[in-house]
Amino acid sequence: MQKEGYAITTDTTFFNIEYIHNFLTHSYWAENIPIETVQKSINNSLCFGVFHIGRQTLPAGRQVGFARMITDKATFAYLADVFIDEAYRGKGLSKWLMEEIIKHPDLQGLRRIMLATHDAHGLYAQYGFVPLTFADRWMHIHQPDIYKKEP
Numbered sequence: 001m002q003k004e005g006y007a008i009t010t011d012t013t014f015f016n017i018e019y020i021h022n023f024l025t026h027s028y029w030a031e032n033i034p035i036e037t038v039q040k041s042i043n044n045s046l047c048f049g050v051f052h053i054g055r056q057t058l059p060a061g062r063q064v065g066f067a068r069m070i071t072d073k074a075t076f077a078y079l080a081d082v083f084i085d086e087a088y089r090g091k092g093l094s095k096w097l098m099e100e101i102i103k104h105p106d107l108q109g110l111r112r113i114m115l116a117t118h119d120a121h122g123l124y125a126q127y128g129f130v131p132l133t134f135a136d137r138w139m140h141i142h143q144p145d146i147y148k149k150e151p
């Protein structure tokens, strides 16, 4: 998909893994994540890359955003690792990214799509996400410091 000098693709051969890793390893949710873990997570997910391409077409341009859907493509998906490069924020790129994710053919008819966010509820709410109802029914195993432990 192309729009006004930008492109969004799920073709991971265009992705800049070092760039994605550099962002994630400094993020509030995946600090210190190893690049091998990022690569493996991309290999096993439906991923979306945002690229600034100007007047060219991919593979020209540079990656400026990313999102990852962990999904069986039949019943369930979990949205993770959403970001837009700081220099490219405030231009509506994450909203376009969310539009493309929500309408992707592999993500239709799912019974549930989940995500967790610290402060971007207002972004996801525009695409149908609502706070958990009956939060007491949910359980999780959460190890927020898992990438900070010694190997």
Ligand SMILES: CC(C)(COP(=O)(O)OP(=O)(O)OC[C@H]1O[C@@H](n2cnc3c(N)ncnc32)[C@H](O)[C@@H]1OP(=O)(O)O)[C@@H](O)C(=O)NCCC(=O)NCCS
Residues within 6 Å of the ligand: 081, 082, 083, 084, 085, 088, 089, 090, 091, 092, 093, 094, 095, 096, 116, 117, 118, 119, 120, 121, 122, 123, 124
């Ligand atoms: C959150 C983020 C992806 C937004 O990207 P962006 O391209 O600058 O956002 P957009 O220009 O598309 O606009 C985002 C929309 O969501 C809203 N919003 C709600 N919470 C927000 C937040 N925490 N940050 C940015 N926008 C937010 C904005 O108001 C805007 O809506 P509006 O245009 O109707 O006012 C970007 O700020 C980012 O990468 N942040 C750091 C990583 C991060 O926190 N990722 C989300 C993890 S859940």
